[in-house]
Structures are given as structure tokens and as C-alpha cells.
Amino acid sequence: MSRISVRGFAVASATAVTTVGAVVGVASGSTQQGTAEAAEPAAADATLLADISAGNQTQAQTASLTQQADAQSTAADAAAKKAAEEAARKQAAEDAAAKKLAAEKKAAAEKLAKEREAELKAARSEARSDAGDFAQQASYTIAEVQGIARQMVPAGEFQCFSNIVDHESSWNYQASNPSSGAYGLVQALPGSKMASAGEDWKTNPATQIKWGLNYMNDRYGGPCGAWEFWQANNWY
Template sequence: MSRISVRGFAVASATAVTTVGAVVGVASGSTQETSNDFEATAADGGTLLADIPAGQQVEVQTASLTQQADAQAAAADVVAQKSAEEEARKQAAADAVAKKEAAEKAEAEKKAKEREAKLAASRSATRDAGDFAQQSSYSVAEVQAMARQMVPADQFQCFSNIVDHESSWNYKATNPSSGAYGLMQALPGSKMVSAGADWQTNPATQIKWGLNYMDSRYGSPCGAWNFWQANNWY
């Protein structure tokens, strides 16, 4: 048999062995030795190494391993729980960011559609060059009045700023050095034929061409005006 120091079990075993020894000792005439052994055992306080049968050793070892396994399982559960909580926190943060980005994108798309609808409504209310009766000549006030009816209201001031700088609203203005012509100082002036064959004498045709040019190249007259302010040309 092997010796195993198991405090509780050793005490019980030692007590049992000592008690049996005392009884046997009385029968054999060794009362004094047995009594001394018993006292030594009692005085030891439970630290005596007892002889434990092999079967009981297995039970003790099994109980110890079970406790260790339970402790390890509990620790693993704590780690797993913390890991799950951290993953949940990260996922919640990612979901919040995605939700915010989606909301911002939806809001931007909504505003873009509103701007497009507003611009479309504004342009649908404007008049075309062919809506004006041709005259032999036009005053600055008449040309400006035509432009107000052809250019969307929210773009007129930008359009007007460019025309002010380019020709001072003189639809026959000619640059002697470059040959640029008309309200927009188109270069060459003949490119305005795309808006009408009467581009040289009809300010409405020039306005139509200028508006189409600004829209196609800069997105709008205000886009063209922003470029003009930075470069002094457009």
C-alpha cells in the first residue's frame, strides 16, 4: 500500500487504526505502548500519514481531478463570456456606424433629388429663345428681361455676373484681339450657331447657347461663376 497525506481522510483513518490498536493492545498486554501511540496521534492534530487502501486512493484522486476540471470549466466559461461580450460590443459599434452612414447617404440622396426636382421645375417654367419675337435691336434692359425669363431664377444672378464681366450685356460686343463675340464672348462666336442661325443678332439665341454651355461644362451658371471668380475666365 502507498502513503497519501489527505488531511481529513488521514485523521479519520489514523483514529480508526489507533482505536483498533488500543483494543488489541489491551488484549495482548501492551496497553502502555498503545496508549502512547494514541496520544501521539491525537497530539499530531491530523497531519499523520495514514495507510489508505488503493481503492480509496483512486476515489480521492478522482475527486481532485473533478474539482480541477470544474475549476477549469468555470474559468473557461468566464473567458468565453467576456469574449462574447467584447464581440457583441464591437458588433454593436459597427452596426451603429453602418446605420449612421446609411442615414447620411439617404439624406444626401434625398437632398440631391430635391435639388434636381427644384431645378427641373424652375427650368420648365422658363422660356426658350423661340418664344421671343425678333427685333431689329435690343436695349440692355430688354436683353436682361429676356435672360430673366430663360435662366432659372436661382441661377440668374450668377449668369448675370458673368455677362456683366464679359460684355456688359452688349449682345454685339466683339473682342478685337481674339474675335470673341456676344453676351458670353463665345470664342469663336460662330460656335453659337448650335443654338440658332441668328446668333449674331438675336440675344435670346446667345442666352440659350450660354446657358447650355454653363450647364454642360460647369453644372450650372453658379458653377461657371465660381470657376470664373477663381480664374477670370470660364
């Protein structure tokens, strides 16, 4: 029942009571007073009923808003959880891809290193490393010594070998360091070490080249490894 209808009912009731009193001849003063007193409680009851109805409506609206807020909060939590799971999945995929790429690069580098080593070994096996292959002369020019070296040192490492000889002896196969005892093209220290390559180590540049090449191969993996070390230390 609405507030308006309750009040209308109360007013109609009071009017009816007043009309009946007038018809039966009830005393005007006492009748009107009684009617007014009866009408006041009825009006108060109607107002109370209207207030209760409005309160119930407010409570229903509040409950509805609370339910909506709870539903929105639940939806937001679900969306946040889904976004976090998607981000974690994406990160895991990126990490896996990066790991795979690093493994592939490592494998490629190892393969290239092996191929390079195989090429160097093949080149060394083809190089003329035996000093006896060259007829000994009474003396040699720098060009002749370099020509021998080109035939004995693998082509891919000749420049590195040449760089070291340039710095150590300037291609003088009789170069001697009186303070240290180093001798020859590669400045073996002492020079007598080169006897392992041939007894003519003092006068034969081919013997010196043979010894120097073997030394660089054994200690540094080749002339280029020796040259890299030399650049960092100014000796090898």
C-alpha cells in the first residue's frame, strides 16, 4: 500500500465518522472533538506504514547495489588473474625462445671452430715443413727467406707468422740478441733449442722456420694464436 493511498484511506474514514455524528444529532462540540481525536491516530498509523514501506525499498536497493559491487569485484579479479596467467605464459615462451637461440648460436660457433681446426690441420699437412726439402745455400736474402716461409707455413697463417718475424728479427736469420741469447728468425731462447729441428739451425732459415712453426703450433695452436699473444704481451 502506498503512502498516498494510506493517507486517503485515513482521511476518508475521518470524514465518514464526522458525517455520521452530524446526522444522529450528537452534540457539536463533543462530536467534533471525538472525531478529531480518532482521526489523529489513524493518520499517524498511515504515516508509519508509509515510512516502513520506504525503508524496505531502501534496504532492497542497498542490497542490489552490494550484489552489483560484489559481481564487479569478482569479474575484475578474474580478469586480473587471466592477464597475469597470459603474461606468465608469454614470458615463458620468450625465455624458451631465447634459450633455444643461444643453444643454436653455441652449436654453430662450435661447428665453425671444428671446421676451422680441420682446415688448419689440412693446411699444415700440405705445407712443406721439412727443411731438407730446400737446398742449403751459403747465404740468403730476405726475399729468399720469405719465399721459403711461404712454402712451409699454411697460407691462412702466413701473415701472422710474418708479423712475429717482422718484430723479432726483421727476417734476418742470423739476428742475435747478445743480452738474452735469443737467435734467428723467431728469436729462439736460447738459440740452441732449434737444434731439435736440425743441426744447421744457425745457418739454415728453413730449419729455423720449421722449429718456429712447430713451437707456435704446440704452444698457441698456430702462428695466429702466437701473434694474438704477442700483441698482448710483446713476446710469445
